Amino acid sequence: MSGDTYQADAAIIDGKSDEKTNAAQNSAGRPRTMTSTAEIDSTIIHPGSVRINVKGAFIVDTPEQPGTPANLSGSGGNSYHETKDIRLPNHTAVVSHIAVDIGGSLAKLVYFSREAHSTDPGGRLNFQSFETDRIDDCIELMRHLQDKQLALNGSEPSELCVMATGGGAYKYYDRIRQRLGVDVLREDEMECLIIGLDFFITEIPREVFTYSETDPMHFASPSANIYPYMLVNIGSGVSILKVSGPRTYERVGGTSLGGGTLWGILSLLTPAESFDEMLDMAAHGDNAKVDMLVGDIYGTDYGKIGLKSTTIASSFGKVFRMKREAEHEAEDMGGLSNGDDQNQQQQQKSAQQKSSTATCPQAQQHRPTSSRASELAMSRFSSADISRSLLYAISNNIGQIAYLQSQVHGLSRIYFGGSFIRGHPQTMNTLSYAIKFWSKGQKQAYFLRHEGYLGAVGAFLKHQPRNWGRRGSFDKDTGLEARVSGHPEENAT
Structure with missing residues (x-):
């Protein structure tokens, strides 16, 4: 089952569905797959009784206008609208x-x-998505959605409810409530991540895939037998979760070196002003001009321990050596700048420094060539090369930590989520290669097309009634309904 023909044979039933309806389903011996007109007419308009039918759900692969214009908030380039909307053709x-x-x-x-x-x-x-620093733009879009609720979904603006998760659900709670004048229900971050991931794994075709240079996007079919697995969620920092069943999880590790690290350091080293700019630069860079490779040390592969000549031996390992070479080059040039006036100014500055040092012996002496050396050194490294090198450094670190945690906990399926990835080929290839290399092919890295939205989708699902979307899950306490409600499932399927 794959592609647009995949059907999640289920419809959402109100948590307060009457016993006669349930009896009719049971007597029929199979779950009902359509939402009747009577049910729609009797819908109580609030999140706890919304009915959603995900039969035939699929990801929109072709560029189309979203149901709501992405620029409603007037935030310009500060927000990013995903073109990978999920179409729900049977929901009414x-x-x-x-x-x-x-x-x-x-x-x-x-x-x-x-x-x-x-x-x-x-x-x-x-x-x-929005940069959190521009949270007001996000809130403004929510306000526009609120104003358009009647046209978009058939409900009044006052009936809108906001489900919120993540640290900002607490930090910006009052601001959202005051601006929208609606209820804001805060949900646990880790719990929402798991619910969102479970939904994507089990319900949405062409969502989960593996990645390699020879097979860039190999889709995995939706499956009900998903536990246990590991989730490596890469946001500003990294959290690693072991998931044993619905609502059965523990945070087993993590690292502070995540997307925020890449963003922060590249903000200092490059002119990029957004995360997407940084990823774009990294896509065009050559890390071999910055990193020290195995081939730089051995002149060839180190086959005895399985290292190719292109394997990174030291991230940013060439920088110091090349900076030292630039300093020597500046010394050989006598520290001269173009033009006699500039040369005279440099000599005067040098004399002043010597005088200052003589007056204050503890003053640090600055070599007259230091400025020129820095210019020569920096000219040898492009922003694109630096971006790619740092991306590899952080991704390799995350990949190895993820592998080690999977070894400790005996997990072979490792899902990578979070906004750090953003569908970036170099990132996915690095993470996938790390898992494959260290596990000798025994473990598999999985990625998602909506990797940055696990928590948001989990929060969206969290306030749903029973039985949203699990195939054949209309029986009590099974499928996604059990995951959302927190009830255990037999055999964790």
Whole structure:
């Protein structure tokens, strides 16, 4: 089962569905797959009783206008609208809530909308992200969505509810409530991550995939037998979770060297002004001009221990050596600058430094060539090369930590999520290679097309009634319903 033909044979049933309806389902011997007109008409418009039908759900691969224009907030280039909306062709009932996951670097928003200018039934889940520093732009978009609730989803603006998770759900709680004048329900971050990931794994075709240079995107079919697994969530920092079943998880490790590290250091070293600019630069860089490789040391592969000549031996390992070479070059040039006036100024500055040193013996002497040496050194490293080198350094570190944790806990399936990845080929290839190399092919790295929205989707799902979307999960306490409600499942399937 794959592609647009995949069907999650289920419809959302109100948590307060009457016993006659349930009896009719049981007597039929199979789950009902359509939402009846009577059910739609009787919908109580609030998040706790919204009905969503995910039968036939699929990711929109072709560029289309989202159900709600991405620039409603007027935030310009400060927000990023994902084109990978999830189409829900069979959903016809009201959705009166939106969900936001506010992290240290990015705020991720998920909302449902009808198809704009279409007579077809159904709608789609829309995905949009903002830099957290511009949280007011995100709140402004939520306000526009609130104003358009009647046109988008059939509910009144006052009926909108905001599901929030992440640290910002607490930090910006009052600001959201005051601006929108609606309820804000805060949900546990780790719990939402797991619920969102479970949903993507089990329900959405062409969502989960493996990555390698020879097979860049090999999709895994949705599966119900998913436990146990490890989630490596890479946001500003990194959290590693062992997931044994619905709501059964523990944080087993992590590292502070994550997306925030890359963003912060590259902000100092390059002119890039956004995370996407940094990733774009990294895509065009050559880390071999910055990193010391095995081939730089041995002149060839180190086959005895399985290291190729292109393997990174030391991240940024060439920088000091090349800086020293630049200093020697500046000395050989006599520290001269173009033009007699500039040369005279340099000599005067040098004399002043010597005089200052003589007056104050503890003063640090600055070599007259230091400025020129720095200029020569920096000219040898492009922003693109630096970006790629640092991306590899952080990704390799995360990959090895993830492998070690998977070894300790005996897990072979490792899912990488979080906004750090952003579908970037070099990042995915590095993480995947690290897992494959250290495990000798015994463990597999998995990625998701909506990797940055696990928490937001989990929060969106968290306020749903029973049985949203698990195939054949209309029986009590099974499938996604059990994961959302927290009830255990037999055999964790």
